[in-house]
Each structure stands twice: as C-alpha cells, then as structure tokens.
Amino acid sequence: xxxxxxxxxxxLLVIVIISIQKFLSGGTGIVILKKELKSIFYSPIAWIxxxxxxxxxxxxxxxxxxxxxxxxxxxxxxxxxxxSTSFWLTYFFIFPVITMRLFSEEKKLGTIETLLTAPVQxxxxxxxxxxxxxxxxFIIWIPSAVNFFLFRISSAxxxxxxxxxxxxxxxxxxxGIFNIAIGCLASALTKNQLVAAMACFTFCxxxxxxxxxxxxLPVPESWQGSLFYFSTVKHVQIFISGLIDxxxxxxxxxxxxxxxxxxxxxxxxxxxxx
Amino acid sequence: MIKVSKLSKQYVERTAVNNISFEVEPxxxxxxxxxxxxxxxxxxxxxxxxxxPTSGTASIGGHDVFSESIKARQKIGYMPENVPLYDxxxxxxxxxxxxxxxxxxxxxxxxxxxxxxELCGLKQIKRQMISSLSKGYxxxxxxxxxxxxxxxxxxxxxxxxGLDPNQIRSxxxxxxxxxxxxxxLISTHILSEVEMTCNRVIILNEGKIIANGKPNxxxxxxxxxxxxxxxxxxxxxxxxxxxxxxxGIKKVSEENQSGGWGYFTxxxxxxxxxxxxxxxxxxxxxxxxxxxxxxxxxxEDAFVEITQSNxxxx
Numbered sequence: 189x190x191x192x193x194x195x196x197x198x199x200l201l202v203i204v205i206i207s208i209q210k211f212l213s214g215g216t217g218i219v220i221l222k223k224e225l226k227s228i229f230y231s232p233i234a235w236i237x238x239x240x241x242x243x244x245x246x247x248x249x250x251x252x253x254x255x256x257x258x259x260x261x262x263x264x265x266x267x268x269x270x271x272s273t274s275f276w277l278t279y280f281f282i283f284p285v286i287t288m289r290l291f292s293e294e295k296k297l298g299t300i301e302t303l304l305t306a307p308v309q310x311x312x313x314x315x316x317x318x319x320x321x322x323x324x325x326f327i328i329w330i331p332s333a334v335n336f337f338l339f340r341i342s343s344a345x346x347x348x349x350x351x352x353x354x355x356x357x358x359x360x361x362x363x364g365i366f367n368i369a370i371g372c373l374a375s376a377l378t379k380n381q382l383v384a385a386m387a388c389f390t391f392c393x394x395x396x397x398x399x400x401x402x403x404x405l406p407v408p409e410s411w412q413g414s415l416f417y418f419s420t421v422k423h424v425q426i427f428i429s430g431l432i433d434x435x436x437x438x439x440x441x442x443x444x445x446x447x448x449x450x451x452x453x454x455x456x457x458x459x460x461x462x
Numbered sequence: 463m464i465k466v467s468k469l470s471k472q473y474v475e476r477t478a479v480n481n482i483s484f485e486v487e488p489x490x491x492x493x494x495x496x497x498x499x500x501x502x503x504x505x506x507x508x509x510x511x512x513x514x515p516t517s518g519t520a521s522i523g524g525h526d527v528f529s530e531s532i533k534a535r536q537k538i539g540y541m542p543e544n545v546p547l548y549d550x551x552x553x554x555x556x557x558x559x560x561x562x563x564x565x566x567x568x569x570x571x572x573x574x575x576x577x578x579x580e581l582c583g584l585k586q587i588k589r590q591m592i593s594s595l596s597k598g599y600x601x602x603x604x605x606x607x608x609x610x611x612x613x614x615x616x617x618x619x620x621x622x623x624g625l626d627p628n629q630i631r632s633x634x635x636x637x638x639x640x641x642x643x644x645x646x647l648i649s650t651h652i653l654s655e656v657e658m659t660c661n662r663v664i665i666l667n668e669g670k671i672i673a674n675g676k677p678n679x680x681x682x683x684x685x686x687x688x689x690x691x692x693x694x695x696x697x698x699x700x701x702x703x704x705x706x707x708x709x710g711i712k713k714v715s716e717e718n719q720s721g722g723w724g725y726f727t728x729x730x731x732x733x734x735x736x737x738x739x740x741x742x743x744x745x746x747x748x749x750x751x752x753x754x755x756x757x758x759x760x761x762e763d764a765f766v767e768i769t770q771s772n773x774x775x776x
Binding site: 214215216219220223227230231297298299301302303304305306307308309458459 | 535
C-alpha cells in the first residue's frame with residue numbers, strides 16, 4: 189500500500205465512523221431501523237426472497253460439488269459456487285426486491301411527510317433505511333455460509349481454503365453495500381415501486397456490464413487499467429482466490445458514500461427547489 | 463406561539479403563498495379558512511418545516527422553523543391532510559413508533575400512547591391493523607399521533623375531511639376539549655366548524671390573508687350589508703318597482719310566487735334599516751304583509767363575500 193491509499197482509506201473510515209456516530213446520536217435512527225426491520229420481516233416477501241436465494245445457492249453449491257467430484261481441478265469449492273452462471277443470473281434480482289419499497293412506499297402513502305415533520309433528521313432516516321436493507325441482505329447470505337461450514341466439517345480441507353471463504357464473503361459484502369445504495373437512490377427518486385425496482389436493476393446491471401467489457405471485448409491496453417476498477421466479475425475472482433485487495437474496498441466504499449449522498453440530496457430536494 | 467412574518471412561497475408557475483404575516487398566541491384555537499387551493503396546506507407545510515419558504519420567516523415557540531427545525535418540530539403535533547398512515551402496522555404499535563420517534567422513551571412513551579388512545583377513543587381498536595380501520599378511526603389515529611408527545615401546538619390540516627356528520631360533531635367536541643391544553647391551528651373549508659370551535663379566523667385566498675379576526679366580528683362587519691326577506695300579496699312587477707324606489711335599497715330580487723304571495727329578497731345599503739319604510743309602503747298600497755325579517759350574515763356569507771369579491775377584483 190502506498191501513502192495515498194492509506195490516506196484515502198483513513199478518510200473513508202472517518203466518514204463511516206462519523207455517520208455511524210451521527211446515526212446513533214439521539215436514538216431516532218435506531219427507532220426507524222427497528223421499525224424498518226419489523227416491516228421487512230413481517231411481510232411475506234422477505235421470507236420468499238430468502239427461500240429462493242437459499243434454493244439457488246443450494247443449487248450452485250451442489251453443482252460446484254459435482255464439478256469437484258467429477259474432475260480434477262485446482263479451483264476451490266467457493267470459487268465454483270460464487271462464479272457460476274446461476275449465481276450471477278440471480279444475484280442482481282436481490283437488490284431491487286430489497287430496496288424498491290424503502291422510500292417509494294413512504295412517498296406513495298404520504299408518510300414521508302409525517303416522518304420528516306417529526307423531529308427526525310433526514311440523515312437518520314436515510315441511514316436507518318439503508319442499514320435495514322443491508323441487515324436483510326446479510327441475513328440472506330447466512331444459509332449459504334452454513335453450506336460451506338458443514339462442508340468444512342465433513343470433508344478434507346484442500347477444497348475450502350479459509351482465505352477463499354473470507355474473500356468471497358468480503359466481496360459479497362462490498363458489492364452489496366454498493367448495489368443497495370443504488371437501490372436506495374432509485375427508490376428515493378420515484379413514488380412507484382416498480383419503477384424503483386427497474387431503475388435499481390438497470391443501474392446495477394449497467395455497472396456490472398461495464399466490467400464485462402474487459403472480460404469480453406478486445407479493449408486497448410491503455411483502457412484496461414481503468415476498466416478493471418469497474419469490473420465486479422474480476423473483483424470477485426480476485427477475492428475468491430483469497431486475495432483481499434484494498435483497492436476494491438476503497439472503490440466500493442467511496443461509491444457507496446457518493447451514491448448515498450446523492451440519495452440524501454434527492455430526499456432534501458423539496459427544500460432547495462424553491 | 464406562532465410568529466409568521468412576510469412568508470411567501472413561489473412555485474415556477476404560480477405564487478402559492480404571498481407575503482403573509484400573522485401571529486398565534488398560546489392557548490388560542492385559530493381557524494385557517496380558505497377555498498381549495500388558497501395556500502392553506504402550503505402554509506402549514508412551511509410551518510412544520512416540510513418545505514422551505516421562498517422568502518420570509520416563521521417561528522414556533524421562539525424557534526425558527528428552518529434554522530432550528532428540530533427544536534421547532536418538537537413543539538408541534540402535525541396531522542397532514544388525508545392522514546397518511548402505515549397500513550401494515552397495528553394502532554398501538556404505530557403510536558408507539560411515533561412516540562419514540564418524537565423522543566419519548568420507555569415509561570414516558572407508554573404513558574403518552576395510552577393517554578392519546580384514551581383521549582381519541584381508540585381503546586377498542588388499539589390492536590387492529592390500520593388497514594382495517596374506517597376513515598373516521600384513521601382520522602382519530604392521525605390525531606392521536608399528533609397528540610402523543612403532548613406538544614404545545616397542534617397543527618391539523620383539514621381534520622374532518624371525509625367524515626360523516628356524526629363523526630364531525632364528535633371530532634369538534636374533541637378539538638374543543640384539546641383547546642384547553644393546547645394551542646391549535648386548524649385548517650378547513652367547512653365554515654360551521656370554525657364558527658363553533660375557533661376563537662379566531664384567518665381567511666386566506668389566493669395566497670393572501672384577506673381577513674383576520676373573531677368569527678363574530680367578521681360576520682358583524684358583513685352585517686352592515688344586510689339582507690331582508692319579505693312576503694306579501696301584490697302584483698310582483700309593481701311591488702318590485704315600488705320597493706326598489708325606497709331610498710337605501712340596493713337590489714330587490716323576487717324569489718318565487720305561489721297563490722298570489724310574492725317572496726322578495728332585499729339587499730340594503732350598509733347601515734340602513736328599511737324595514738319600517740317597507741311596512742309603511744305595504745300599508746299605503748294595502749298589500750297584505752305576511753312576513754318580514756332580517757337575515758343575519760353568517761360566517762359563510764362572510765366567506766363567500768370576501769373570497770368572491772376578492773377574486774373578481776384581482
């Protein structure tokens with residue numbers, strides 16, 4: 189790591205710590221977070237999403253096991269599970285489903301007015317909703333970790349390197365915080381949940397596909413360096429191989445903060461359009 | 463309690479609120495009256511800090527609604543128009559959430575919620591889902607939400623909108639009762655409501671304050687332009703002309719006629735009581751006179767008079 193990376197990392201951490209501290213102060217943030225989590229888990233949608241993701245993860249996991257059993261390869265079980273086509277096919281449907289109702293429902297019901305005329309700061313509202321979605325996203329991935337854990341207990345250890353395990357969940361976390369922020373922004377922009385879901389899906393996909401240019405198209409040598417930063421597929425490969433790269437931490441974290449600040453301004457838009 | 467000075471809200475196409483100033487003292491119940499689109503909701507939204515004014519200032523209990531927004535909002539219980547609520551929560555759960563949001567914790571929150579439930583008569587339905595409630599009950603939940611932290615000021619935006627007459631009556635009683643402990647600013651276009659509950663009326667039209675005073679004063683002001691109804695037996699054509707020739711009468715209109723009896727509505731010029739002259743005229747013409755009475759201007763007359771004359775002149 190060179191000095192500029194260190195400085196940027198420290199800066200990002202400071203922003204994260206300040207926002208967490210701000211969120212905890214006064215306690216209204218926690219109140220909204222609790223309410224959001226309640227309304228997520230009291231609705232059937234959450235459980236359906238969790239069941240489906242579990243099913244698909246199980247499918248990827250079984251397929252990966254099959255590959256390991258049939259052929260002699262040097263990849264890990266985790267590598268095959270998280271880079272299979274079925275994984276990527278379903279992965280980007282999770283975000284719209286989690287985030288679409290966050291703000292658009294409040295706008296549609298008009299409850300955004302009762303919320304923001306109560307002594308609640310907009311930043312508290314934003315962080316609470318974002319964190320609620322994030323918590324749900326983490327919970328979705330717990331069953332898949334159980335798969336690997338059981339496999340670890342029951343088998344020889346050459347196929348499940350711990351580095352690869354940590355790397356895989358680190359990158360799922362990073363890509364998650366980024367895409368959920370996109371979902372928040374999409375949801376804050378419209379009253380219509382369907383539009384929010386479509387916008388979220390489109391933007392998540394667009395970001396993902398920019399990365400694919402590097403994968404699939406013959407790009408000039410000079411572009412490769414910068415395109416690499418956008419390439420989620422490449423990031424996943426790197427992390428799954430067990431290398432936890434600080435550049436990706438900085439990339440996803442800084443973009444998350446940027447997009448959340450956009451969302452904040454969208455929520456405050458009514459204040460400065462006058 | 464409320465101090466508004468030179469408040470304006472300018473949208474791209476139109477001016478919603480145009481340079482209004484008023485004050486509300488602690489303990490008052492003030493009616494905010496105006497036709498639809500007069501700028502009532504916009505004004506209330508500015509007072510609650512939801513949207514900023516284009517110019518001017520407003521303060522609640524000494525706190526500016528923008529620079530000290532959170533402090534000002536702590537003093538307000540606001541019930542927006544159409545009462546937005548979360549459908550997927552139960553009544554008590556919702557009130558609990560709102561109480562915590564407004565900074566009440568633990569025992570305080572429980573007490574606030576149970577008091578609000580008691581006051582608004584929500585006891586039987588406190589465990590029901592909000593989605594299953596009738597309009598009247600939803601309205602009460604909205605009011606309970608506004609009351610839950612016992613704020614000094616209640617701002618209610620068309621609270622009786624869409625209720626049936628019985629519900630409106632009980633709601634009015636509730637507001638009167640609340641007026642003992644709270645300052646209330648209530649927006650409405652239902653006049654009888656204001657006449658019965660408010661100490662003071664502010665009439666708003668096209669973004670401007672066009673009247674500000676006690677309900678009785680406003681209607682008394684108008685009473686100068688009086689209306690007299692008479693019923694007599696005569697040839698309408700002749701009677702109408704003869705009555706119109708009495709000095710001090712602005713206009714005579716004939717409402718209907720049945721069995722030879724004619725019914726006239728007479729508008730007189732301010733300060734003129736022409737009843738005597740009319741009786742005299744009827745006597746000399748030997749018209750049987752069956753009824754003569756003055757009609758007191760109600761707040762409704764005041765409202766129509768003021769808003770319409772204002773609209774036509776602008």
